[in-house]
Amino acid sequence: MDYPDNLKYSKSHEWVRQDGDTVAVGITDYAQDQLGDVVFVELPSVGTTVSAGDSIAVVESVKTASDIYAPVAGEVVEVNVTLGDKPELLNSSPFKEGWMFKIRPSQSGGLETLMNAAAYRQFAESQ
Amino acid sequence: MFSSRTLVPVPRNMLSDMRTTPLHPQHLELGAKMAPFAGFEMPIQYTSITAEHLAVRNAVGMFDVSHMGEFWIRGPGALDFLQYTTLNDVSKLKAGRAQYSMLPNHSGGLVDDIYVYCTSETEYLMVVNAANIEKDWAHLNGLRGEFEVQRPASAELQLENASNFFALLAVQGPKAAETLQALSDSDLLSHKKNDTFMAKVAGKWVRLARTGYTGEDGYEVFVAPDEVESVWKALLEAGVTPCGLGARDTLRLEAGFPLYGHELTDATNPLCTPLSWVVKGYKTFYAKEAMMGRPCLQKLVGLVLETGIPREGYTVLKNAVKVGQLTSGTHSPVLKKGIGLAYVNAELAELGTGLEVEIRGKLVGATIVQTPFVQ
Numbered sequence: 410m411d412y413p414d415n416l417k418y419s420k421s422h423e424w425v426r427q428d429g430d431t432v433a434v435g436i437t438d439y440a441q442d443q444l445g446d447v448v449f450v451e452l453p454s455v456g457t458t459v460s461a462g463d464s465i466a467v468v469e470s471v472k473t474a475s476d477i478y479a480p481v482a483g484e485v486v487e488v489n490v491t492l493g494d495k496p497e498l499l500n501s502s503p504f505k506e507g508w509m510f511k512i513r514p515s516q517s518g519g520l521e522t523l524m525n526a527a528a529y530r531q532f533a534e535s536q
Numbered sequence: 537m538f539s540s541r542t543l544v545p546v547p548r549n550m551l552s553d554m555r556t557t558p559l560h561p562q563h564l565e566l567g568a569k570m571a572p573f574a575g576f577e578m579p580i581q582y583t584s585i586t587a588e589h590l591a592v593r594n595a596v597g598m599f600d601v602s603h604m605g606e607f608w609i610r611g612p613g614a615l616d617f618l619q620y621t622t623l624n625d626v627s628k629l630k631a632g633r634a635q636y637s638m639l640p641n642h643s644g645g646l647v648d649d650i651y652v653y654c655t656s657e658t659e660y661l662m663v664v665n666a667a668n669i670e671k672d673w674a675h676l677n678g679l680r681g682e683f684e685v686q687r688p689a690s691a692e693l694q695l696e697n698a699s700n701f702f703a704l705l706a707v708q709g710p711k712a713a714e715t716l717q718a719l720s721d722s723d724l725l726s727h728k729k730n731d732t733f734m735a736k737v738a739g740k741w742v743r744l745a746r747t748g749y750t751g752e753d754g755y756e757v758f759v760a761p762d763e764v765e766s767v768w769k770a771l772l773e774a775g776v777t778p779c780g781l782g783a784r785d786t787l788r789l790e791a792g793f794p795l796y797g798h799e800l801t802d803a804t805n806p807l808c809t810p811l812s813w814v815v816k817g818y819k820t821f822y823a824k825e826a827m828m829g830r831p832c833l834q835k836l837v838g839l840v841l842e843t844g845i846p847r848e849g850y851t852v853l854k855n856a857v858k859v860g861q862l863t864s865g866t867h868s869p870v871l872k873k874g875i876g877l878a879y880v881n882a883e884l885a886e887l888g889t890g891l892e893v894e895i896r897g898k899l900v901g902a903t904i905v906q907t908p909f910v911q
Contacts, residue, residue, distance in 0.1 A: 445569075445585055445782070446585055446587075448845065449844060449845050449867065449874075451844075451896075467896065469845045469867070470585075471782060471786060471866060471869070472580075472585065472785075472866075473847075474847060
């Protein structure tokens with residue numbers, strides 16, 4: 410199971426990567442392993458304003474549908490449209506090609522409340 | 537995430553009260569994700585539901601279904617008792633043949649759906665759903681008293697709950713026959729669908745039945761619990777893909793087969809489903825009048841969605857008015873589309889009818905199609 414050091418993590422198993430003034434968000438390796446084969450992804454609309462903790466996307470595996478929450482507050486500025494045709498990228502490349510959306514965090518976005526890799530690893534492995 | 541209801545792996549310490557099958561250690565050794573199902577800790581997947589599904593569609597896979605229940609019905613009165621307690625015509629079963637059937641309840645609904653195997657003129661094996669073993673056993677024993685009063689002449693009957701004396705494997709897929717044949721000196725290939733017979737497989741005597749729940753050719757293998765491990769390992773070595781209950785569910789759904797507790801319940805009138813052929817109205821059976829007298833306000837149909845994945849409990853609509861609900865739904869690995877089974881108002885239950893399914897507050901187009909979804 411991968412837990413890249415350069416990312417921040419939420420308790421609902423999203424990862425967050427800072428890229429300048431935006432953050433990219435996806436689901437973790439642990440999350441994709443638990444879900445199994447991802448077959449459908451529903452993404453938020455670009456321009457949506459979100460609060461941290463809002464349910465803004467859905468990942469469906471063969472067995473089940475799971476909500477994906479905004480890890481930070483801000484505005485959705487880009488979504489990974491490739492996932493429409495290739496939802497399986499969430500399984501094969503959860504931290505790179507399987508990114509889901511990018512948010513421009515607001516002033517009090519809440520990035521500082523997220524876990525680092527070591528803390529998330531401990532959290533995930535105790536689940 | 538993980539707010540879902542079904543078949544999601546749970547931490548091992550939550551499974552301590554679960555029953556296990558004789559193959560449990562093999563499942564753990566293969567790294568299967570385990571989950572509770574009908575009181576058993578069962579493998580949901582070994583590698584990937586999609587990969588296991590496609591192994592069965594394209595080659596051969598095997599399932600441990602030892603959790604299912606087996607009852608022996610023996611004696612001169614066995615045929616009459618089964619004619620009374622089941623919906624299909626057991627008198628058509630010769631020794632060595634099997635049939636799909638159902639147990640009706642007092643109100644014209646269903647106690648369970650079952651398979652009946654005729655092993656001799658006075659001996660039948662009934663295979664029942666794991667979740668219903670106790671319920672079915674109590675039901676049959678209850679009817680036995682009634683049967684003995686009504687037909688004392690044919691009442692000589694023994695019932696035995698043999699669920700703990702069988703392990704059961706389902707070996708399924710277009711290469712199932714040749715794979716099993718390579719492990720046996722008996723002639724397996726001349727036996728047709730719904731045949732059942734004894735044979736030696738991988739050096740062990742087993743009862744084989746050319747039956748299954750995937751829509752593919754295949755065999756079910758009834759084997760002694762202490763011998764199933766060696767048969768399982770021989771099949772693994774022969775290249776058979778181990779498959780979990782996740783793939784079993786997507787395969788049965790593509791094949792349009794119902795699952796008790798979803799499409800079929802205590803309240804289901806089977807005459808309102810595509811399985812109405814099971815109900816042999818020309819014979820007498822338990823509570824026949826109750827079933828025959830009930831109208832079909834809704835009928836069971838197959839739906840294919842334009843986008844998204846239908847799930848059990850979702851609402852079916854016509855012009856934004858509720859007309860039914862999904863009883864099962866999934867992503868079809870073969871069609872690569874969302875498919876489901878739904879009860880819809882009888883007047884709309886025609887092939888080709890356009891409907892809508894509500895997914896998270898949005899309406900998605902759906903069409904009633906012929907089942908099986910995949911031929």
